Amino acid sequence: MKLIQTRQVHGTIRVPADKSISHRSIMFGALAKGTTTVRNFLYAEDCLSTLKAFEDLGVLITKHPDGMLEIEGVGLDGFKQPIHPLDMGNSGTTTRLMMGILAKQPFDITLIGDASLSKRPMGRVMNPLNQMHASITGVNESEFAPLTIHKNDTLYPMEYTMPVASAQVKSAILFAALQADGTTLVHEKEASRNHTEEMIRQFGGQIEVNERTISITGPQELVAQDVTVPGDISSAAFFLVAGAIAKNSELTLENVGINPTRTGILDVLTQMGANLAITNVDTQNQAADLIIGSSELEATTIEGEIIPRLIDELPVIALLATQAKGVTVIKDAQELKVKETNRIDATAMELQKLGADITATEDGLIIKGPTALHxxxxxxxxxxxxxxxxxxxxxxxxxxxxxxxxxxxxxxxPHFFDDFKRIATNPEQTL
Structure with a gap:
């Protein structure tokens, strides 16, 4: 496909709903007792994989024309044995969190996925869950899908120190801990996104967070809630970078989620001198409007505790850095190697094709700028x-x-290219 060609962007965008919260709204709605209402759900392939998986587990989910969902929760022990393997599609989030959710069930369940998902390592989730007395195995005793979650009637609590920051691994453990007999402690070296912890509270659960130690005592029951999903800051990141690097441009992004564990992209833009404003802050729903304009950018170093707060945005941050004056260094981002692809190598490879001065390292990227692309x-x-x-x-x-x-x-x-075309000034290429 020929990409849209334009040198300027202007206008207002309302990005799709937050993917992380959309996934979890289905999960918590299914695990709670009663009817959960979800507004502004993200109808994208990954989230639909989660929705379909719970339907296959016997959860009734009603889809309304206005995008609202109603989920009839079955509780932690109300799932029905699926008649075929649960298809995770391309969704690593669905796979890893479902491993924790389904770790205590009276029947075997198999999780399958597409070719990309089947290459992603799952041992970092399997190992701590198996320490809790779950029994999860990969194909041919490996850590790769298809995965079998063997029937199990007991989960034990544990104390676990996260080797690397990962919201998905942490969330899988917390879902299992909701079903375990006793108190589970999870220690984080760096804080990762906390949507699971916040939604446990929202759905009536009890969880304590003291600095970087999370404490949760099971078993617990959850209660149905109304959930409104804010715009996804990871989706907004592409337009934030577009507005910053395009000449004579300005974009407004409405109703973007600004949960503090997700706003690393805003911190990096500020560090690099971007022309960024945050307005119309909605404290209750952790959302705001973001205004971004053409910017003179300075290189920076991105490392340590900020990495989990922008892990999904690092490929587009690397592009941003190609237009910054100086050498930008990204470190401590090993997590990128086990995403949909090895994003460290893929980002470097593709930007090099366009003329960027970018080098992949073991845990990140080194980018020299500003550089003209072709x-x-x-x-x-x-x-x-x-x-x-x-x-x-x-x-x-x-x-x-x-x-x-x-x-x-x-x-x-799903509508990214349509939205991009809409903000393009005199686009030279139509889709």
């Missing part, structure tokens, strides 16, 4: 965030950029 043939690697990042890169050249596997973008943002 056209070329690029590949999404079937990774939605790589695909969207490359469309933003097209702002920086008048040459044609052709993208292989653009369909991957639909995993989190």
């Amino acid at each position: 056209g070329g043939q690029v590949d999404s690697h079937k990774d939605h965030r790589i695909g969207m990042m490359l469309q933003v890169a097209a702002l920086l050249t008048d040459d044609v950029i052709e993208l292989t596997d653009p369909e991957a973008v639909a995993i989190s943002y």
Whole structure:
């Protein structure tokens, strides 16, 4: 596909609903007793994988024309044995969190996924769950899908120190801890996104967070709630970078989630001198409007505790850094190697094709800028965030950029290219 060519962007965008919260709204709605209402659910492929999995487990989910969902919760022990393996599609979030949710069931359950998902390591979730007396095995005794969650009637609490920051691993443990007999402690070295902890509280659960130690005592019962999902800051990141690197441009992004564990992208933009304003803050729903304009950018170093707060945004931050004066260094981002693809190598490879001065390291990237980009043939690697990042890169050249596997973008943002075309000033290429 030939990417949209434009040198300026202007207008107002309302990005899709937050993917992390959309996943969890289904999960908590299914685990709670009563009817949960979800507004502004993200109808993207990953989240639909979660929705379909719970339907296959016997949960009644009603979809309304206005995008609202109603979920008839069955509690922690009310699932029905599925008649076939649960298909996770491309969703690592669904897979890893479901392992914790289904760790205590009276029947075997198999989780399958697409070719990309089947290459992603699951041992970092399997191992702590198996320490809690779950019994989860990968194909041929490996850590890869298809995964079998064997029937199990007991989960034990544990004390666990996270080896690396990962909201998905942490969440899987917390879902299992809700069903365990006793108190589970999870210690984080760096804080990762806390949507699971916040939604446990929202659904009437008891959880304590003291600095970077999380304490949860099971078993617990959850109560149905009304959930309104804010806009996804990870989706907004692509437009934030677009507005900052395009000349004579300004964008307004409405109703974007600003949960503090997710706003690392805003901190980096500020550090690099971006023309960014945060307005209309909605404290209750942790949302705000973001205004971004063309910016003179300075290089920075991105490392340590901020990494978990922007892990999904690092590919597009790397693009941002190609337009900053100086050398930007990204460290401590090993987590990127086990996403939809090895995002460290994929980001470096694709931006190099366009002329960027970028080098992959063991745990991050080194980017020298500012650098003019040119056209070329690029590949999404079937990774939605790589695909969207490359469309933003097209702002920086008048040459044609052709993208292989653009369909991957639909995993989190089905209408991304439509929205991008709408803000493009005199786009030279239509889809």
